[in-house]
Amino acid sequence: MKALSEHSIIYIEIERKIDFYYQMQQIEMQYELLLNSDKIISASHQFELRNVHDISHKTFSFGGGILYLHTNQGVFSYKIQANPASFIHAFKSLKAQR
Structure with missing residues (x-):
């Protein structure tokens, strides 16, 4: 169960x-973008909220x-x-609470 702040x-x-037969296959993968009180987490990145x-x-x-996501590392x-x-x-x- 998720905390209320997530x-x-x-x-x-x-x-x-x-x-194997040289046919293009497209596989759709679903992931969760999680926002908690101090960061945003994706499958491949983690961003501090201040960034x-x-x-x-x-x-x-x-x-x-x-x-x-507009971050100090660029736009994702x-x-x-x-x-x-x-x-x-x-x-x-x-962000307003910070």
Whole structure:
């Protein structure tokens, strides 16, 4: 069970592989982007909250969108299907407390 101070959103990464018959296979992997009181954690990165300047998103007309983390290391993008409003609101609330 998650603590009340944690929020998450599912993001998708597409992995492309060539199989034994030289056919392109696309494998869709789902991961969790986790926001807690002091950091944001993805499958391959960990960002201290003080190093994340902002979070924004772009919605696509066909559904889903891209969530952008604006950090001191650059902008990181995550393909999402869910509405990120509560995740972004939780982030901004935590930043305002600091």
